Amino acid sequence: MTASYLSFQSFVDTSHKYFAASWGGLHWERQIRASAAPRRSPSGSGMSVLVTGAAGFVGTHCSLALRKRGDGVVGVDNFNAYYDPSLKKARKSLLASHGVFVVEGDINDGRLLAKLFDVVPFTHVLHLAAQAGVRYAMENPASYVHSNIAGLVTLLEACKDADPQPAIVWASSSSVYGLNDKVPFSERDRTDQPASLYAATKKAGEEITHTYNHIYGLSITGLRFFTVYGPWGRPDMAYFSFTRNILQGKPITVYRGKDHVDLARDFTYIDDIVKGCLGSLDTARKSTGTGGKKRGPAPYRIFNLGNTSPVTVPTLVSILEKHLRVKAKKNVIEMPGNGDVPFTHANITLAREQLGYKPTTNLDAGLKKFVKWYLSYYGYTRGSSKNSRQ
Ligand SMILES: NC(=O)c1ccc[n+]([C@@H]2O[C@H](COP(=O)([O-])OP(=O)(O)OC[C@H]3O[C@@H](n4cnc5c(N)ncnc54)[C@H](O)[C@@H]3O)[C@@H](O)[C@H]2O)c1
Ligand SMILES: O=C(O)[C@H]1O[C@H](OP(=O)(O)OP(=O)(O)OC[C@H]2O[C@@H](n3ccc(=O)[nH]c3=O)[C@H](O)[C@@H]2O)[C@H](O)[C@@H](O)[C@@H]1O
Numbered sequence: 341m342t343a344s345y346l347s348f349q350s351f352v353d354t355s356h357k358y359f360a361a362s363w364g365g366l367h368w369e370r371q372i373r374a375s376a377a378p379r380r381s382p383s384g385s386g387m388s389v390l391v392t393g394a395a396g397f398v399g400t401h402c403s404l405a406l407r408k409r410g411d412g413v414v415g416v417d418n419f420n421a422y423y424d425p426s427l428k429k430a431r432k433s434l435l436a437s438h439g440v441f442v443v444e445g446d447i448n449d450g451r452l453l454a455k456l457f458d459v460v461p462f463t464h465v466l467h468l469a470a471q472a473g474v475r476y477a478m479e480n481p482a483s484y485v486h487s488n489i490a491g492l493v494t495l496l497e498a499c500k501d502a503d504p505q506p507a508i509v510w511a512s513s514s515s516v517y518g519l520n521d522k523v524p525f526s527e528r529d530r531t532d533q534p535a536s537l538y539a540a541t542k543k544a545g546e547e548i549t550h551t552y553n554h555i556y557g558l559s560i561t562g563l564r565f566f567t568v569y570g571p572w573g574r575p576d577m578a579y580f581s582f583t584r585n586i587l588q589g590k591p592i593t594v595y596r597g598k599d600h601v602d603l604a605r606d607f608t609y610i611d612d613i614v615k616g617c618l619g620s621l622d623t624a625r626k627s628t629g630t631g632g633k634k635r636g637p638a639p640y641r642i643f644n645l646g647n648t649s650p651v652t653v654p655t656l657v658s659i660l661e662k663h664l665r666v667k668a669k670k671n672v673i674e675m676p677g678n679g680d681v682p683f684t685h686a687n688i689t690l691a692r693e694q695l696g697y698k699p700t701t702n703l704d705a706g707l708k709k710f711v712k713w714y715l716s717y718y719g720y721t722r723g724s725s726k727n728s729r730q
Contacts, residue, residue, distance in 0.1 A: 381410025393469030415442035453498035488541035505627035515539035536679025557634035566646030570610030571713030609701035619695035646686020
């Protein structure tokens with residue numbers, strides 16, 4: 341038994357159980373290295389990327405896109421039960437079939453993160469792990485503090501200590517615009533009026549990442565995603581839960597603003613978001629620190645990634661009805677005071693100029709792809725209300 345195996349084993353023994361179980365020694369270390377290794381490919385950029393939240397909706401799509409073009413990817417995800425963990429496990433299997441290994445662990449586990457950086461000199465971190473969802477923040481506020489504040493700081497500490505320091509691209513949110521009513525939302529608009537604790541934690545994330553950029557020279561890019569949807573999506577989101585209920589013949593609740601005004605979102609298709617994430621990774625300049633010390637100024641960037649054409653929630657429902665070929669049973673109620681904002685609308689000039697970001701999928705085309713995936717994943721056949729997974 342080699343010395344390196346012994347020291348590694350003692351690390352595993354003193355760490356959490358899930359880590360020991362999922363890591364399992366040198367074999368797993370080899371898997372991490374293999375997954376992180378960039379492949380020779382004309383389209384790959386030779387990056388080794390640590391993707392947090394890799395078993396999540398956006399994390400899965402970005403990890404696949406990076407791997408497909410030849411970059412190295414290692415995922416980390418805690419597979420929490422905010423929504424059906426079996427969907428996260430299915431995404432993990434999909435990733436494994438493309439050579440992406442996902443470590444089961446929490447971003448609050450600094451020892452796990454330090455070990456990952458020991459094994460692989462990651463060039464980039466794509467940080468997507470978070471407690472998402474606007475309305476759930478009223479039910480479980482602690483989960484937002486755990487993942488979006490404490491977890492973020494633990495991750496930044498690991499990145500700052502890593503040698504080389506990675507460049508960080510991370511998911512903020514359109515929700516930081518909160519009660520801002522100047523449209524379309526531009527990165528220069530005020531973001532000091534969050535309407536939910538979720539939004540407040542994302543805004544805090546923007547300030548926290550700025551601190552690490554300022555003190556330690558970490559290269560930071562924050563991306564404000566606007567209501568992302570698509571295949572392998574999130575069951576807690578309206579387009580997904582509406583689809584489930586419509587197919588099961590159950591009613592859906594459609595929120596409406598004051599004075600009967602429809603709510604609207606700048607729904608953005610997942611493939612467009614993936615392009616924005618990869619564009620951000622490709623254009624991110626290096627962090628400047630070493631050994632936890634800043635050696636020079638590093639870039640701090642923030643971009644909107646939206647679709648620039650808001651659609652009302654009733655229109656979302658009618659597009660779903662068309663693709664599902666089923667009429668929805670709708671309960672329309674006034675928006676409860678639950679953290680929702682009446683509308684979102686992205687100005688994407690900055691992302692277009694600096695990342696080459698150009699969304700190409702409208703809501704009708706995107707929902708058609710989502711419905712196709714949903715029917716297949718949940719085992720529906722056209723004209724039947726039966727399915728195998730639900
Ligand atoms: N989907 C959207 O519409 C949208 C819009 C704006 C911002 N965002 C942000 O984009 C990111 C990705 O969102 P998503 O839609 O893929 O959500 P998701 O919930 O599908 O993915 C997040 C993943 O992170 C994991 N995770 C959560 N806390 C963790 C922790 N402490 N340690 C390790 N893993 C943890 C979860 O298990 C999940 O798999 C999130 O940061 C979210 O806040 C999403
Ligand atoms: O852009 C963002 O930053 C946010 O986008 C989404 O949040 P949201 O826009 O609220 O997305 P949905 O939960 O899918 O809601 C979409 C619209 O449907 C409405 N809705 C939702 C649920 C419901 O039962 N009925 C209903 O009318 C909401 O009020 C909202 O107007 C994500 O869930 C957040 O994680 C993300 O941060």
